[in-house]
Amino acid sequence: MRLEVGQRASRTRKVSAEDIELFARASGDTNPIHLDESYAATTQFKHRIAHGMLTASFISAVLASDLPGPGGIYLGQDLKFKAPVFIGDEITTTVEVIKYREDRRIATCQTTCTNQDGKVVIEGEAVILAPPGE
Numbered sequence: 001m002r003l004e005v006g007q008r009a010s011r012t013r014k015v016s017a018e019d020i021e022l023f024a025r026a027s028g029d030t031n032p033i034h035l036d037e038s039y040a041a042t043t044q045f046k047h048r049i050a051h052g053m054l055t056a057s058f059i060s061a062v063l064a065s066d067l068p069g070p071g072g073i074y075l076g077q078d079l080k081f082k083a084p085v086f087i088g089d090e091i092t093t094t095v096e097v098i099k100y101r102e103d104r105r106i107a108t109c110q111t112t113c114t115n116q117d118g119k120v121v122i123e124g125e126a127v128i129l130a131p132p133g134e
Contacts, residue, residue: 003100003107003130009067010094013058015050017087023054050085055122058093059111063128067095068107071131077111079124090116095126105130 024030029051032039040048056079063072085091092114099108107130113122 008096011062012092014090045084052081055085062093062095068130073129076127083121085121
């Protein structure tokens, strides 16, 4: 795939309690806001929320699978966490190439995660090295 400014890719995924529990186990982040409904009920969110980095990992899935796809290398990511993600939310992750330096195969991509209501939950920019042959 040849990268060009304006190219986009998206994926949608529903966040489950199991996703959150597995992420907590893998990351070691056992904050009760993610795992304990009784605790979460006492917070501003009123319910358990997904780890911000779990949701951010959906960006990696788009980059690795779709744009630029297999062989691309993640060089950096800036993130802004804009809203909580709850169990059952459907998150659409969109990556768009906003700059591409062909001589170095380095792309800068706008990264956005939105929920089923169209609310932005994460936004940022990723820098990736496109696979050889781009």
